[in-house]
Amino acid sequence: MNTTGKIYGYDEDLWYDVIRREWKSGDRDIGRILSILRRLNAGKSILDLGCGVGRISSRLAKNGYSVLGIDLSEKCVTEAAKLANELGVAGSTRYLVGNYLHLEELTDERFDVATCILASSWNSMVDLKEFLKKLAGFMNPSAVLIIQDTVNESFVQTLTSCPAAQRWFSDEGGLLALHSWSYDCEHSAVKTEKKFYRSTGSGFAFITQIERTYCPPYLSEFTDAIGEAGWEIVSVERPTSFNPVGIGDYNDPWLLFSATISARLK
Numbered sequence: 001m002n003t004t005g006k007i008y009g010y011d012e013d014l015w016y017d018v019i020r021r022e023w024k025s026g027d028r029d030i031g032r033i034l035s036i037l038r039r040l041n042a043g044k045s046i047l048d049l050g051c052g053v054g055r056i057s058s059r060l061a062k063n064g065y066s067v068l069g070i071d072l073s074e075k076c077v078t079e080a081a082k083l084a085n086e087l088g089v090a091g092s093t094r095y096l097v098g099n100y101l102h103l104e105e106l107t108d109e110r111f112d113v114a115t116c117i118l119a120s121s122w123n124s125m126v127d128l129k130e131f132l133k134k135l136a137g138f139m140n141p142s143a144v145l146i147i148q149d150t151v152n153e154s155f156v157q158t159l160t161s162c163p164a165a166q167r168w169f170s171d172e173g174g175l176l177a178l179h180s181w182s183y184d185c186e187h188s189a190v191k192t193e194k195k196f197y198r199s200t201g202s203g204f205a206f207i208t209q210i211e212r213t214y215c216p217p218y219l220s221e222f223t224d225a226i227g228e229a230g231w232e233i234v235s236v237e238r239p240t241s242f243n244p245v246g247i248g249d250y251n252d253p254w255l256l257f258s259a260t261i262s263a264r265l266k
């Protein structure tokens with residue numbers, strides 16, 4: 001995955017810039033995650049799988065949880081540790097570089113909660129199924145799992161009914177990203193074209209264009225995989241409305257493309 005210096009087709013530096021840019025959007029998700037944790041009376045130790053730059057894990061730590069974050073990208077992990085320091089939660093966060101599919105090589109601890117936020121669909125469903133079984137061995141009794149990821153149903157709903165989510169841009173930290181997204185109903189596939197530019201001070205210089213066509217998993221594939229691995233589904237949440245006037249939503253439709261599944265270890 002990360003052996004050629006690339007992460008999912010991106011140069012690692014660009015990957016890190018893209019993920020770092022999204023740090024600020026954590027408030028979008030943390031309320032929902034905290035409300036699930038409180039509703040399920042979850043314990044305090046959390047394993048954050050694919051933690052990126054600590055967008056979620058730092059916020060969890062701010063709310064009294066202790067978090068171990070794991071990510072493929074060393075730069076992301078370094079930034080996550082830096083953020084935790086800045087936010088005064090270094091004492092309740094730890095970060096490791098590695099592939100969470102090989103969790104046994106990274107830790108032998110047990111956790112009350114595992115979160116995997118926008119970090120599971122990069123792996124194949126076969127890998128994910130195997131991993132979820134393995135994960136159960138790293139959890140305390142009645143542990144909670146929260147997976148938020150993009151699902152086919154949410155793409156269909158958003159991309160076919162909401163023009164604002166078909167072309168959008170983000171411009172932050174000197175990195176301009178122009179996104180173009182479409183849904184191919186015949187093949188149940190999502191097509192993305194992303195063009196990246198870096199600010200030169202007087203304008204923007206083109207860096208690269210990344211195109212991807214893929215068939216995102218259906219929600220039922222996630223819930224089946226989770227159930228087969230020994231977890232009981234507790235809730236599934238999908239966005240029900242879209243406010244195209246809100247600039248935050250307009251420029252950041254990830255929530256609209258995704259679903260949040262919570263489960264408890266049987």
Ligand SMILES: C[S@@+](CC[C@H](N)C(=O)[O-])C[C@H]1O[C@@H](n2cnc3c(N)ncnc32)[C@H](O)[C@@H]1O
Pocket residue numbers: 007019022049050051052053054055056070071072073076098099100101116117118119120122123
């Ligand atoms: C879209 S980002 C989301 C990051 C973070 N969860 C958040 O919500 O801000 C996905 C992250 O998952 C990481 N990732 C994906 N598959 C992984 C794996 N198998 N092991 C470790 N990290 C992984 C990527 O490196 C990336 O930083």
